[in-house]
Amino acid sequence: MTDFAAIAARLEGQAIELPSWAFGNSGTRFKVFGTAGTPRSVEEKIADAATVHRFTGLAPSVALHIPWDHVDDYGKLRAHAADHGVALGTINSNTFQDDDYKFGALTHVDPKIRQKAIDHHFACIDVMDATGSRDLKIWLADGSNYAGQADLRGRQDRLAESLATIYDRIGDDQRLVLEYKFFEPAFYHTDVPDWGTSYAQVSALGDRAVVCLDTGHHAPGTNIEFIVMQLLRLGKLGSFDFNSRYYADDDLIVGSADPFQLFRILFEVIRGGGFGPDSDVAFMLDQCHNVEDKIPGQIRSVLNVQEMTARALLVDRDALAAAQEAGDVLGAHQVFMDAFYTDVRADLAAWREERGLPADPMRAYAESGYQEQIEAERVGGTQLSWN
Ligand code: PSV
Ligand code: MN
Numbered sequence: 001m002t003d004f005a006a007i008a009a010r011l012e013g014q015a016i017e018l019p020s021w022a023f024g025n026s027g028t029r030f031k032v033f034g035t036a037g038t039p040r041s042v043e044e045k046i047a048d049a050a051t052v053h054r055f056t057g058l059a060p061s062v063a064l065h066i067p068w069d070h071v072d073d074y075g076k077l078r079a080h081a082a083d084h085g086v087a088l089g090t091i092n093s094n095t096f097q098d099d100d101y102k103f104g105a106l107t108h109v110d111p112k113i114r115q116k117a118i119d120h121h122f123a124c125i126d127v128m129d130a131t132g133s134r135d136l137k138i139w140l141a142d143g144s145n146y147a148g149q150a151d152l153r154g155r156q157d158r159l160a161e162s163l164a165t166i167y168d169r170i171g172d173d174q175r176l177v178l179e180y181k182f183f184e185p186a187f188y189h190t191d192v193p194d195w196g197t198s199y200a201q202v203s204a205l206g207d208r209a210v211v212c213l214d215t216g217h218h219a220p221g222t223n224i225e226f227i228v229m230q231l232l233r234l235g236k237l238g239s240f241d242f243n244s245r246y247y248a249d250d251d252l253i254v255g256s257a258d259p260f261q262l263f264r265i266l267f268e269v270i271r272g273g274g275f276g277p278d279s280d281v282a283f284m285l286d287q288c289h290n291v292e293d294k295i296p297g298q299i300r301s302v303l304n305v306q307e308m309t310a311r312a313l314l315v316d317r318d319a320l321a322a323a324q325e326a327g328d329v330l331g332a333h334q335v336f337m338d339a340f341y342t343d344v345r346a347d348l349a350a351w352r353e354e355r356g357l358p359a360d361p362m363r364a365y366a367e368s369g370y371q372e373q374i375e376a377e378r379v380g381g382t383q384l385s386w387n
Pocket of ligand 1: 139249
């Protein structure tokens with residue numbers, strides 16, 4: 001017996017956005033493997049994302065990456081998504097695959113290249129207006145490889161100026177979300193390496209500028225839940241890019257490498273008011289499926305987030321607070337761990353069935369014939385890759 005009944009209602013409406021690129025082929029710098037049934041168009045990616053939603057009820061929107069997902073008519077793409085039962089979500093800009101950006105985009109010393117990068121973001125805002133998207137997510141590959149290569153301070157100042165220009169274009173109902181990453185593709189420094197830099201930059205812009213926390217973008221051992229707590233406390237946690245990692249930015253299935261870390265993060269999200277209908281925090285996956293099937297990979301991912309959310313909701317907060325205030329170190333720890341070790345899988349299966357969803361979405365997908373159908377139908381054409 002668990003206290004699941006007490007938290008069941010709070011799971012209602014949980015939404016996890018899927019990245020369009022998770023459905024394309026992906027790999028490492030050594031090899032990108034093709035798989036049968038991989039989408040050949042943005043429309044097919046959206047159909048796959050909608051399939052994840054159909055089997056889980058957890059993934060009502062899809063994030064796009066521009067220009068990877070460029071189409072001529074975004075209104076039509078929006079209608080296509082709606083026909084499939086999903087919405088278009090976050091628009092991710094891309095300033096990392098053009099030769100002009102070799103030494104930076106929004107931070108570049110050359111004003112013409114900075115303007116080109118700013119114009120790309122303006123184009124992304126036009127896309128958002130057509131798709132009805134709320135968030136413009138900026139992740140910058142800007143950085144340097146060698147000490148002395150670049151003027152760190154000058155780049156930070158130019159970044160602030162470029163971001164302010166983009167922010168001025170953001171609509172009243174839209175947000176600018178700035179993602180940080182401590183390394184890669186640059187190795188000596190990146191221009192937005194950590195939450196503090198992202199926080200400083202977005203704070204200078206205004207209320208509609210917030211931070212994106214990608215769980216794979218920290219040094220090993222970083223206490224990510226502390227950052228979650230702090231950003232929520234400061235009112236600046238805009239969104240998550242969920243994934244898991246063993247070594248670097250591995251982009252593996254969220255909750256696979258370290259379920260306990262996901263639990264700790266979700267506990268702080270709930271504790272800090274970041275979960276539920278009153279919260280603006282967006283939950284997104286940012287993953288690649290290099291060797292596993294992509295649709296089941298995404299189904300597994302959203303289920304992992306749901307399962308850890310349920311467990312985090314089960315923490316007896318009153319008992320925890322009482323133990324914390326009494327200085328009962330092991331008592332407080334036990335309250336925390338009791339929730340973490342609670343197996344909610346059977347309760348969640350029943351919860352899904354009550355809502356007309358399959359009790360076991362992984363099995364239901366495997367038995368649905370969808371995979372066989374796309375493998376048979378999607379022959380010819382060029383399979384899409386992560387880029
Ligand atoms: C960068 O590593 C990142 O996490 C950013 O979110 C990008 O938009 C995404 O990966 C896809 O390359
Ligand atoms: Mn990311």
